[in-house]
Amino acid sequence: MGCKFAPELANLFMDNFEQQHILNEDNIYKTNILEFKRYLDDIFIIWNGSENELFNFQQSINSVHNTIKFELNFDNAKINFLDVLVVKKGVLLETDLYRKETDTNSLLRYDSFHPRHMKQNLPYSQFLRLRRNCSGLMEFDKHAKTLIEQFVVRGYPKKSLKQAYFKVRRMERRSLFVKKEREGIQTRMLIPITFNGNTRHIQNAILKYWNLLQDVPGCSNKPLFVYKRAKNLADHLVHSKCTVQGILPYSPQSRTKGNVPCYNCSVKTRISEHRSCIRNRRMTAPMVEHFTLCNHSDTDIRFWTIERVPGTGLHLERKLRHRELFWIYTLQTQKPHGLNDNCNWSAVL
Known part of the structure; x- marks a missing residue:
C-alpha cells in the first residue's frame, strides 16, 4: 500500500466512511444490518433482509465515492471471512477453518536460520489458531492432523508437535478469545538486535554485566531482546538501488515497446x-x-x-x-x- 502509514490512513478513511454512509441512522438499510465487522478491506455482515435490498444497499454505497467500490459475496448457508468459514446451523452459527484451493505448505522450515524459540513456538501458535477458528473438537482434530503432516514435511520433530497439539486441545476455547496482558513487559528495556550467528554471544555479554546498570533508572529489570531480520538473498539480489542518475542493467528485448517518461522521481x-x-x-x-x-x-x-x-x-x-x-x-x-x-x-x- 505504499508508505508505512498507508494502512492506518486507509483504516481512518474507511471508519469515517462507515460512520457517515453505512452505520448512520439516516441509512435506510441500517435496520437490515444485524452485525457489521471489518478487517482492513474485508467486511463481514449479517443481513436481515431480502436479496434485492442487499443489491440495492451495495449500489447505494458504491455510488458514494468515485474509487471506493464494494464487491458482494453472499450465501444463505455458509460463507468465508478471512481464514474462517462461517456455517449456519439452524439459528446458530458455527465456524471452521477456511483454506483457499491454492493454499500450499509455506510453513517455516525447521532447519531455517531463525531464532530457536520462534521455531519451537510456531506449532503451538498454529494449533491455537485452529482451536479459535474451529467451534467443534471434531473439526479441530481433522485440521490438526493435516497441520501435523505439514510440519513433519518441513522437518519438525513429531514429539514436540504432539505436545503442542494436546496442550491446546485441553484448553477451554472461550478462554482463547480473552486478551491476556503480559506482565513486566512495560517495565523492561527493549534492546533490538539484528539476528545473526553472534546474537547469542552478544546477549550473554550484556546480561553478564547488566548488574552494573541496575542502579540506572529504567534498568532495574533485565532487558528484553527484540530480534530484527538481517538482509537475506532477496534483499541483496532482487531490490534495485537504481535512481535517475544510474543506467538500469536491462535492455528492451520484447517487440512490444513503449516509452515511459519519468517526472521528478527515481x-x-x-x-x-x-x-x-x-x-x-x-x-x-x-x-x-x-x-x-x-x-x-x-x-x-x-x-x-x-x-x-x-x-x-x-x-x-x-x-x-x-x-x-x-x-x-x-x-x-x-x-x-x-x-x-x-x-x-x-x-x-
Missing part, C-alpha cells in the same frame, strides 16, 4: 508504480491493458533508461515532454507498432 519508484498498477489491474495506461490482455505479470517488465534530462520546474516538464515525443518517434513506439497512444505533439510545435 526510476525505481516509477517502475514500482507501474508494477503496482499491473498487479492490481488498474487500467490507467495502455501498458496495463496490454499486460492484462496477454496475461503477463509484473515480473515480465523489462526496462531501460535511455536518457536523463536535467532541469527544474515547468521548463523541465516541457523539456521532458519534448524528449518523450522524440524517443517515441525515433523508436517507433506509437500504436500500432508500440504501446504509446494519444500523443500530444504540441510540445514540439
Whole structure:
C-alpha cells in the first residue's frame, strides 16, 4: 500500500466512511444490518433482509465515492471471512477453518536460520489458531492432523508437535478469545538486535554485566531482546538501488515497446508504480491493458533508461515532454507498432 502509514490512513478513511454512509441512522438499510465487522478491506455482515435490498444497499454505497467500490459475496448457508468459514446451523452459527484451493505448505522450515524459540513456538501458535477458528473438537482434530503432516514435511520433530497439539486441545476455547496482558513487559528495556550467528554471544555479554546498570533508572529489570531480520538473498539480489542518475542493467528485448517518461522521481519508484498498477489491474495506461490482455505479470517488465534530462520546474516538464515525443518517434513506439497512444505533439510545435 505504499508508505508505512498507508494502512492506518486507509483504516481512518474507511471508519469515517462507515460512520457517515453505512452505520448512520439516516441509512435506510441500517435496520437490515444485524452485525457489521471489518478487517482492513474485508467486511463481514449479517443481513436481515431480502436479496434485492442487499443489491440495492451495495449500489447505494458504491455510488458514494468515485474509487471506493464494494464487491458482494453472499450465501444463505455458509460463507468465508478471512481464514474462517462461517456455517449456519439452524439459528446458530458455527465456524471452521477456511483454506483457499491454492493454499500450499509455506510453513517455516525447521532447519531455517531463525531464532530457536520462534521455531519451537510456531506449532503451538498454529494449533491455537485452529482451536479459535474451529467451534467443534471434531473439526479441530481433522485440521490438526493435516497441520501435523505439514510440519513433519518441513522437518519438525513429531514429539514436540504432539505436545503442542494436546496442550491446546485441553484448553477451554472461550478462554482463547480473552486478551491476556503480559506482565513486566512495560517495565523492561527493549534492546533490538539484528539476528545473526553472534546474537547469542552478544546477549550473554550484556546480561553478564547488566548488574552494573541496575542502579540506572529504567534498568532495574533485565532487558528484553527484540530480534530484527538481517538482509537475506532477496534483499541483496532482487531490490534495485537504481535512481535517475544510474543506467538500469536491462535492455528492451520484447517487440512490444513503449516509452515511459519519468517526472521528478527515481526510476525505481516509477517502475514500482507501474508494477503496482499491473498487479492490481488498474487500467490507467495502455501498458496495463496490454499486460492484462496477454496475461503477463509484473515480473515480465523489462526496462531501460535511455536518457536523463536535467532541469527544474515547468521548463523541465516541457523539456521532458519534448524528449518523450522524440524517443517515441525515433523508436517507433506509437500504436500500432508500440504501446504509446494519444500523443500530444504540441510540445514540439
